[in-house]
Amino acid sequence: MPFCTNCGTAVGDRVAFCQNCGRPQPVTAVPPAADPLNGISGETASTLCYIPWVGWIVSLVVLSTNRFRGDGLVRFHAFQGMYLAVAWMIVDIALEPSLRISGISRSIVPLLKLGIVGTWVFMLIRTNAKQLVRLPVIGEMAERSVNEQGNGWKT
Structure with missing residues (x-):
């Protein structure tokens, strides 16, 4: 579980703002989709x-x-x-x-x-x-x- 970058309060994974101090939280990047032909010669x-x-x-x-x-x-x-x-x-x-x-x-x-x-x-x-x-x-x-x-x- 991530924590607020300003006050350190625990926040949810997809929360945009801290519930305690109201500061915006950084957006975590979504990993790129895997290539369906990655393991195929x-x-x-x-x-x-x-x-x-x-x-x-x-x-x-x-x-x-x-x-x-x-x-x-x-x-x-x-x-x-x-x-x-x-x-x-x-x-x-x-x-x-x-x-x-x-x-x-x-x-x-x-x-x-x-x-x-x-x-x-x-x-x-x-x-x-x-x-x-x-x-x-x-x-x-x-x-x-x-x-x-x-x-x-x-x-």
């Missing part, structure tokens, strides 16, 4: 970006924290994992309903979804083995996104 963060259906959340966290701001390789994997999730959403939300109208949704959409899940698992395994794989279209977009942020990174 770059390789682990890169691998987590490819977890099917939830890797996009890890990608957003990696891209929004300062921990990996200068690490172009981790940011590349974060963008590539996020773009894979966007591809899944395009197939699931936009392509499936439009193909359902034409009647060919039953054969094509499950194959596309299986391909995306297979790519997620493939990238999860390759990234965990520390092998860089640049996917044809998505990899180019991810590299461009990293370079637009000023990291000057090349695969």
Whole structure:
């Protein structure tokens, strides 16, 4: 329990003024929030970006924290994992309903979804083995996104 800086009377933790003498009390600083990725290596963060259906959340966290701001390789994997999730959403939300109208949704959409899940698992395994794989279209977009942020990174 803190004490008044003027008269020495015990005051509460969050009291702005002393109850005895009325003097203002110094405000204690709130400790900064801990970095959620503090104990995670770059390789682990890169691998987590490819977890099917939830890797996009890890990608957003990696891209929004300062921990990996200068690490172009981790940011590349974060963008590539996020773009894979966007591809899944395009197939699931936009392509499936439009193909359902034409009647060919039953054969094509499950194959596309299986391909995306297979790519997620493939990238999860390759990234965990520390092998860089640049996917044809998505990899180019991810590299461009990293370079637009000023990291000057090349695969």
